[in-house]
Amino acid sequence: MRIEVMDVPFDNVTMEEALDAGLRLMERETPAYVVTPNAEIVYEAMHSESLRQIICQADLVLPDGAGVVLGAKLLGTPLKQKVAGIEFGENLMKRLEHTDKTFYFLGGKPGVAEAAAAKLKERYPALKICGTADGYFQDEGPVIAAINDKHPDVLLVCLGAPKQEEFMFRHRTDLQVGIMAGLGGSLDGFAGNVKRAPRWMIRCNLEWLYRLLKEPKRLGRMMRLPKFLGRVILRRLKG
Ligand code: UDP
Numbered sequence: 001m002r003i004e005v006m007d008v009p010f011d012n013v014t015m016e017e018a019l020d021a022g023l024r025l026m027e028r029e030t031p032a033y034v035v036t037p038n039a040e041i042v043y044e045a046m047h048s049e050s051l052r053q054i055i056c057q058a059d060l061v062l063p064d065g066a067g068v069v070l071g072a073k074l075l076g077t078p079l080k081q082k083v084a085g086i087e088f089g090e091n092l093m094k095r096l097e098h099t100d101k102t103f104y105f106l107g108g109k110p111g112v113a114e115a116a117a118a119k120l121k122e123r124y125p126a127l128k129i130c131g132t133a134d135g136y137f138q139d140e141g142p143v144i145a146a147i148n149d150k151h152p153d154v155l156l157v158c159l160g161a162p163k164q165e166e167f168m169f170r171h172r173t174d175l176q177v178g179i180m181a182g183l184g185g186s187l188d189g190f191a192g193n194v195k196r197a198p199r200w201m202i203r204c205n206l207e208w209l210y211r212l213l214k215e216p217k218r219l220g221r222m223m224r225l226p227k228f229l230g231r232v233i234l235r236r237l238k239g
Helices: 015-026 039-045 049-056 066-074 085-096 112-123 140-150 163-170 186-191 199-203 207-214 216-222 224-238
Strands: 002-005 008-011 032-035 102-107 128-133 154-158 179-182
Touching: 002 066, 008 049, 015 032, 015 085, 015 179, 032 163, 039 049, 039 066, 039 224, 049 163, 066 207, 066 224, 085 154, 085 179, 085 186, 102 112, 102 140, 112 128, 112 186, 128 140, 154 163, 154 186, 163 179, 199 207, 207 216, 216 224
Parallel strands: 032 179, 102 128, 102 154, 154 179
Antiparallel strands: 002 008
C-alpha cells in the first residue's frame, strides 16, 4: 500500500519488505526503478510536477529520512519506518552475495565507484561487481552501452537528486538491467569518503545535523527540510 506525503506516494514497507519487493522486481522482464526521496526531494517534487510524476511511476518508493517519516506521522498516515537508501543498497548486497546476481555502480567523482567496489569486496568477498563508472559524463550513449554490455542485475545510480531519478526514468526502457536504484551519495559512503553519522545520532533522527556540521555548504539545500515541515503542519491544520 502507498501512503502519500504531500502528494508524493511512498511504499509503506519495512526494510525487509522493501528487500523482498526489490528481489521480486528483479525477476520481471522489464527493468524496474527504485527511488528513495528524503524531505528535501519531496519539497522539490511539490514544486516540480515532472519530478513528482517520475516518483509516482517508480516501482518502489522508499522513505529515506526522518523528515518524511515525521511528515507522514503529522499528516495522520504514519509510515512503518524509515528505509534509508544506502542501507537498502547494502542489504541488497548482503542478500545477493552468495548468488550469481551482479552489481554495477554508476556515479560519484572519477575513482569513487571503484573505491566503493574495493571496500565492498572486502566486506562481502563473494559479491559480484561487474562494472563501475563515474557520474560526470557528457554523453549518456556510451554509459548506457557499457552498462548494457554487462547486463547487471542491480544498477546503483548515484548521481544526486533529481539527476539520478531523471536518468533512470529516461532510460527505463533502453537499460538492460534487472533493477536500478537512485541512491544519492551512497558510493561516497561505501568508499569511506563521507562518513555516516554516529549510531546514536541516527537513532535520535539527527543525521541531518551531522551532515550539516560536516558540510555547511548544504545549508541552502537543507532549508527545504523546515520548509517541508512547515507545509505539512499547514496542511494538517487545514485538515
Ligand atoms: N554526482 C554525480 N554526477 C553529477 C552530480 C553529482 O555523480 O553530475 C554525485 C556526487 O559526486 C555525489 C552524489 O552524486 O557522489 C550526490 O551526493 P549527495 O550527497 O549530494 O546526494 P544526496 O544523497 O544528498 O542526494
